[in-house]
Amino acid sequence: MTxxxxxPPFAELLDAPRPAEPAWLAARRAAAAxxxxxxxxxxxxxxxxxxxxxxxxxxxAWTAPGxxxxxxxxxxxxxxxxxxxxxxxxxxxxxxxxxxxxxxxTASSLHAAISEGNAELESHLGxxxxxxxxxxxxxxxxxxxxxxxxxxxxxxxLATPLExxxxxxxxxxxxxxxxxxxxxxxTGARGAILEQFVSLADTLHVTNAVTELVLxxxxxxxxxxxxxxxxQAWHLGFTHAEQATASHYRSFALxxxxxxxxxxxxxxxxxxxxxxxxxxxxxTRDSQLAxxxxxxxxxxxxxxxxxxxxxxxxxxxRAVFNGKVFVQPIAQKTxxxxxxxxxxxxxxxxxxxxxxxxxxxxDVKCTHGATVGRLxxxxxxxxxxxxxxxxxxxxxxxxxxxxxxxxxxxxxPVRAAIEQIVRNRLDEMLG
Amino acid sequence: MSLLNITNLHAAVDESEILKxxxxxxxAGEVHAIMGPNGSGxxxxxxxxAGHPAYEVTQGTVTLEGEDLLDMEAEExxxxxxxxxxxxxxxxxxxxxxxxxxxAYNEVRKARGLDELxxxxxxxLLEEKLKVVEWGPEIMERAVNFGFSGGEKxxxxxxxxxxxxxxxxxxxxxxxxxxIDALRIVADGVNKLRSPERAIILVTHYQRxxxxxxPDFVHVLAxxxxxxxxxxxxxxxxxxxxxxxxxxxxxAAAV
Numbered sequence: 001m002t003x004x005x006x007x008p009p010f011a012e013l014l015d016a017p018r019p020a021e022p023a024w025l026a027a028r029r030a031a032a033a034x035x036x037x038x039x040x041x042x043x044x045x046x047x048x049x050x051x052x053x054x055x056x057x058x059x060x061a062w063t064a065p066g067x068x069x070x071x072x073x074x075x076x077x078x079x080x081x082x083x084x085x086x087x088x089x090x091x092x093x094x095x096x097x098x099x100x101x102x103x104x105x106t107a108s109s110l111h112a113a114i115s116e117g118n119a120e121l122e123s124h125l126g127x128x129x130x131x132x133x134x135x136x137x138x139x140x141x142x143x144x145x146x147x148x149x150x151x152x153x154x155x156x157x158l159a160t161p162l163e164x165x166x167x168x169x170x171x172x173x174x175x176x177x178x179x180x181x182x183x184x185x186x187t188g189a190r191g192a193i194l195e196q197f198v199s200l201a202d203t204l205h206v207t208n209a210v211t212e213l214v215l216x217x218x219x220x221x222x223x224x225x226x227x228x229x230x231x232q233a234w235h236l237g238f239t240h241a242e243q244a245t246a247s248h249y250r251s252f253a254l255x256x257x258x259x260x261x262x263x264x265x266x267x268x269x270x271x272x273x274x275x276x277x278x279x280x281x282x283x284t285r286d287s288q289l290a291x292x293x294x295x296x297x298x299x300x301x302x303x304x305x306x307x308x309x310x311x312x313x314x315x316x317x318r319a320v321f322n323g324k325v326f327v328q329p330i331a332q333k334t335x336x337x338x339x340x341x342x343x344x345x346x347x348x349x350x351x352x353x354x355x356x357x358x359x360x361x362x363d364v365k366c367t368h369g370a371t372v373g374r375l376x377x378x379x380x381x382x383x384x385x386x387x388x389x390x391x392x393x394x395x396x397x398x399x400x401x402x403x404x405x406x407x408x409x410x411x412x413p414v415r416a417a418i419e420q421i422v423r424n425r426l427d428e429m430l431g
Numbered sequence: 432m433s434l435l436n437i438t439n440l441h442a443a444v445d446e447s448e449i450l451k452x453x454x455x456x457x458x459a460g461e462v463h464a465i466m467g468p469n470g471s472g473x474x475x476x477x478x479x480x481a482g483h484p485a486y487e488v489t490q491g492t493v494t495l496e497g498e499d500l501l502d503m504e505a506e507e508x509x510x511x512x513x514x515x516x517x518x519x520x521x522x523x524x525x526x527x528x529x530x531x532x533x534x535a536y537n538e539v540r541k542a543r544g545l546d547e548l549x550x551x552x553x554x555x556l557l558e559e560k561l562k563v564v565e566w567g568p569e570i571m572e573r574a575v576n577f578g579f580s581g582g583e584k585x586x587x588x589x590x591x592x593x594x595x596x597x598x599x600x601x602x603x604x605x606x607x608x609x610x611i612d613a614l615r616i617v618a619d620g621v622n623k624l625r626s627p628e629r630a631i632i633l634v635t636h637y638q639r640x641x642x643x644x645x646p647d648f649v650h651v652l653a654x655x656x657x658x659x660x661x662x663x664x665x666x667x668x669x670x671x672x673x674x675x676x677x678x679x680x681x682x683a684a685a686v
Contacts, residue, residue, distance in 0.1 A: 383523075
């Protein structure tokens with residue numbers, strides 16, 4: 001049970017006046033605000049947040065971001081993962097001057113799409129990621145101001161990935177940043193979206209980001225998510241993919257920023273022959289905490305899900321991994337595999353990992369495995385006897401550990417950019 | 432000056448003494464076979480020379496070209512020219528053989544003050560080295576020893592030896608677990624790497640390997656000491672009589 005704070009920490013934002021919005025959205029926002037008011041910020045008594053202390057968020061009266069300083073193309077160039085199209089949100093607000101939206105597909109700011117009227121949004125926005133799933137999903141729907149919408153029409157292929165850069169500036173200090181991304185892929189459509197969370201300044205803020213993806217039959221979506229926000233910040237992320245028959249959703253998530261980062265990654269396999277792949281890597285240092293809660297809903301038979309998350313932890317940092325897999329009675333011939341492996345670089349780092357398989361069908365193949373360990377002494381010695389010693393050996397072995405998931409990013413230049421980010425962080429971690 | 436000088440070497444693991452006073456001199460160009468029953472300390476000697484951190488040297492000295500080997504970390508010994516071919520080569524998933532070999536080669540070069548090779552230059556070098564173990568380039572894209580058969584692992588050790596060009600190569604039970612074809616390839620590889628500048632120590636339980644790699648000297652290790660030394664004919668004598676005539680212990684009991 002959670003308690004309602006006497007003064008809701010987001011009161012100013014929940015009560016903020018808003019430009020006129022369609023009735024359907026106003027109604028959903030009102031329901032979401034009501035929901036958040038009822039449940040509030042979770043406490044550690046809440047099973048879903050047991051190892052992830054966020055209650056302190058309730059102690060601050062978070063505001064809307066102030067006026068952002070000017071951000072130039074040069075400021076963001078160093079963060080790019082690709083050279084393709086780009087949608088930039090500065091402190092949660094769409095920045096048209098910095099963005100280059102892809103031609104030939106429907107892509108726009110969320111605000112613009114809502115103003116223009118968009119049937120897909122009306123059918124799905126705020127419903128794919130249900131407000132009952134998490135207090136912060138409710139908070140997001142109640143408070144979001146902008147975001148990005150991408151629609152891949154039936155049978156089309158997005159030539160280059162769309163990179164969505166969530167950028168914070170000095171104006172984020174003390175603020176709640178609440179962007180939403182909404183992606184629909186029509187029947188047989190293919191494309192990749194690269195979401196990135198970066199900070200230009202070392203601010204203390206809350207990012208509460210929700211991404212909803214709707215995959216029509218036989219569509220193929222690769223979703224890369226890189227979170228490297230200010231290490232003072234709270235990062236709360238929620239991703240939900242709703243998958244129809246024979247669709248393929250492939251996710252890769254890298255988490256190395258924020259003081260506390262929580263990512264919920266959910267997929268509902270709502271048709272047969274669906275494939276869901278979830279890969280992830282978290283690198284934590286100092287007193288950072290990285291939490292991944294995944295949930296895979298096998299609602300139909302003959303589907304596969306495959307999940308591999310790895311973590312490298314240093315100092316007094318912590319990681320939480322919770323992998324839920326629900327297999328409904330009808331979902332026979334489900335093939336689900338989940339793995340979580342952790343490498344501790346210090347005696348004081350800690351991991352709480354927990355598979356949570358709830359299987360109600362009898363003809364399924366579901367496996368899970370979790371490990372927490374240190375660098376292998378025998379491997380280190382073997383490398384030493386080949387002249388590879390000390391830090392070089394350590395780096396090579398950590399790299400080898402992490403590489404297994406990095407290779408799962410299918411777009412070569414994006415993979416190379418991510419590898420460089422990981423190498424740089426490992427460099428810093430090993431000092 | 433001899434290449435390797437071992438004097439009165441005592442070594443223990445977990446406070447249990449395994450080597451009890453070994454003295455041995457090895458010159459460049461020589462091949463020495465160290466034979467002995469299981470538990471005699473053969474593999475311990477190999478690991479102590481390579482610098483395994485679990486073994487504690489309690490007495491004695493080891494020098495390589497006059498330098499104190501025991502004072503060096505394992506990687507420093509590799510830089511100085513020591514190579515150990517493992518009895519059980521270690522798997523390193525996630526690192527390709529090509530990357531690993533180039534890194535090892537360059538680390539050794541760097542330590543010796545030589546230029547490092549870039550991937551293309553290294554590829555040329557590798558092409559020559561692969562011939563030593565009769566391998567094609569496809570093995571280079573596989574992860575180090577990961578999922579290798581027993582024979583492939585041993586061949587990979589010899590390939591590493593070919594690349595690193597050690598002054599002293601110690602081969603620990605390189606023949607164990609090999610079928611006759613793999614044994615021939617591995618032994619041929621080692622023979623190609625014999626040179627007047629290089630010494631090789633073959634640690635083996637059986638005489639079989641010595642039919643292929645003919646040693647200059649044979650030493651019998653028992654109870655942590657060298658109990659007999661001789662020429663290559665000593666190995667044949669051991670094959671015929673077993674170890675019991677030297678150790679006084681029935682071999683099964685020594686396991």
